[in-house]
Amino acid sequence: MKITNNLEEAEDLKMQLNYYDKEDQVLLAVDCIIFGFDKENLKILLIKRNFEPEKGKWSLIGGFLKKTENLDQAAVRVLHTLTGLSDIYMEQLYTHSKIDRDPGQRTISVSYYALIDVESHKFDGIQIDSARWFELNEAPDLIFDHNEMVQRAIARLRRRAMTKPIGFELLPEKFTMRQLQNLYESILDKKLDKRNFINKINSLDVLIKLDEKDMSVSRKGAYLYVFDKEKYKKKVEEDGFIFKI
Amino acid sequence: MKITNNLEEAEDLKMQLNYYDKEDQVLLAVDCIIFGFDKENLKILLIKRNFEPEKGKWSLIGGFLKKTENLDQAAVRVLHTLTGLSDIYMEQLYTHSKIDRDPGQRTISVSYYALIDVESHKFDGIQIDSARWFELNEAPDLIFDHNEMVQRAIARLRRRAMTKPIGFELLPEKFTMRQLQNLYESILDKKLDKRNFINKINSLDVLIKLDEKDMSVSRKGAYLYVFDKEKYKKKVEEDGFIFKI
DNA sequence: TTTACTAGTGTGGATGATACACTTTAAAAT
DNA sequence: ATTTTAAAGTGTATCATCCACACTAGTAAA
Structure with a gap:
């Protein structure tokens, strides 16, 4: 830290310390709601968590933001790492911040939704054994606040589909x-x-x-x-x- | 950290460490786009920053998320602390994460917009001398990515106003x-x-x-x-x- | 009494939304 | 060859909503 050489500057630093407080750093997660369409029905892709907390339960795919990337990049990376998919339509949705949303640790999560054509991407190979497509109304209960994320995503998808040609992202x-x-x-x-x-x-x-x-x-x-x-x-x-x- | 007593658990912990990495913690800010209406024109409230970086430049009001609150609460607190206003319509907008958006330090910012009736709240007392209302098209250039936040807020306000009775929040x-x-x-x-x-x-x-x-x-x-x-x-x-x- | 100024009011034509049923086509079955 | 089958493809009439448009009403000030 540099040495203060006048009062004004000291005041600056005080303010700055006040505002930039390491204590209040948090982990930022990205969770992806992946919509797919197989020529018949709209589905979402879920995985069975293979780590604690909530191991064994169904969840959205997700990961943490790294210092070297922005949120869009993190969402693309998470999607690619876990499903092998790339060049996919994605859009930021909402940022979830309930204090106890993740019992493991204070985590804020930014949800993204992605649209893919199930058939065309069948051979890209899902990288996780436990990943599965579910019909919207047959999806299981999800961990944390992931159910809420899915509901928001459906609402957004509906609104967008009425006014933007995003539907074609879901079709071959x-x-x-x-x-x-x-x-x-x-x-x-x-x-x-x-x-x-x-x-x-x-x-x-x-x-x-x-x-x-x-x-x-x-x-x-x-x-x-x-x-x-x-x-x-x-x-x-x-x-x-x-x-x- | 607890002692691992079998392989599976060790794997769990490895995954968990992978995912919950202190290194990647970031500061989460909240920035507020405050729209006001004075019976004639739509305006936004801006402040002149009195601390570095970008001291002296015009900016949205903002602050950092604390560990003890969620984002909505942080937005309410920031608005209240800096303007004395409470019980105001607010809505989360978008999360901005460009790597260098704040040159001081890696910061992600969640933007909120607020709607108030300028006349009715005149005597709540703005707590900052340098706060000023600007006509939308006469607003100065803002720091960081605040201009983009304002543009997004205007777009959202327009869409919302077409389908929800939020306009009344801006009127007496x-x-x-x-x-x-x-x-x-x-x-x-x-x-x-x-x-x-x-x-x-x-x-x-x-x-x-x-x-x-x-x-x-x-x-x-x-x-x-x-x-x-x-x-x-x-x-x-x-x-x-x-x-x- | 006049002037000045904004409030307040209704209709017709254009455009878009919705309800609705029969014919066409080609493969498969006879 | 003929019939059957199953989904594709096609048009119109009614109704609701959108939009353009101009004059009268009411009150305070001059």
Whole structure:
């Protein structure tokens, strides 16, 4: 610490000490709510903890922020380390700070949610044996305040899905209208009218209809579509376009 | 540390040490974006820092999380300590973690925004000489990443104001339709049509029109209204009502 | 009595949201 | 070859909401 050479500076240092108090340092965790979609249902990825506290119970994947990274990077690292996934849509959600949220030690946790297409990432290899996908309404009770985190994530996902084209993060690059509708029905947890849905999507004018069909579900086959990200971006920039379901 | 008596437990402890690493502890700050409304314009409250680093520059009010409180409590405490205000609407916004955001030391900051009615709280006494209200577009450059925090807060306030009756937090208990419209015009930063606005508000059916008039602005005088919080709550609970401007 | 100033009020047209049912297509079965 | 089957694909009419728009009412001050 440098030597104070006048009163004002001494005052500065006093204030600074007051504010920058080592005593009050805490551990910052990152917990990830990972949403997946398998062409039918919306799911979340959970793991069985293999360390104390709460060993053996289901939990979100998580880890601690390191001094050398910011929170976004920590979230990406945690997701990658535990699942092998990278280049995934993630968004910060909320910071949880109840004093006793982690009985082991005072820990504040920043939750992130991630969106992935289950099928396309099957072979990236989940690095943890005990990781499992759960249907949203069949998920087990989670440790700490992870249930609350999941509830917040679902609420956020719902709101976002209504106004931003994040749904495509959950689908394979090529998808059918039925799959897109299934996705929105899963996210919003309600049935939608097929014709109205398709009319709405078409009016947004950001999908490209391919000549290719998916013949796996029906005799007739269903045309495949891709999301035209460039067109979407241009519309947003030029006309303030809002993707609104 | 307790003595390990079998391999599994040793593994546990190793994992635990890995995860609970004192090295990675950080300071968690809380910074408050305080919005105020004075019947005419939306403003934010800023202070001139009287300590290093960045002494003399304009900044949000802030402080550090203590071990004995959660973040919401810290935000309330910081707001109260520095402005004397209490019982104020506050909401967590976002957690900022850029590595060099505070040059003094690795600090992560959770931003909160607060909404207050400037007039009603004039005599609560701002505890800091250097605190000042600024019009949104006349605010000076702020330290660290505080500008970004303010931008996020404005965006959030805009979204919230469209779907939740938080506007009333910024108004005195009794207000005129004109004041309410001024408020929304300030928040949304655009002119609204008087008749459409009043029709919309009336259709929501959550205001009580008083017999009293505010005679201070016009010869004719304008009726005063109060927000019927109970009625609003009941509508939300019973019909899933959404306050939508 | 006049002036000045803001409060207060209603309608029609455009746009978007919702409800709703039959035809098409191609594979599989006969 | 013909029939069956199962999902894909397609349009319209009604209703609700959004938006543009201009004059009268009321009171204090001159």
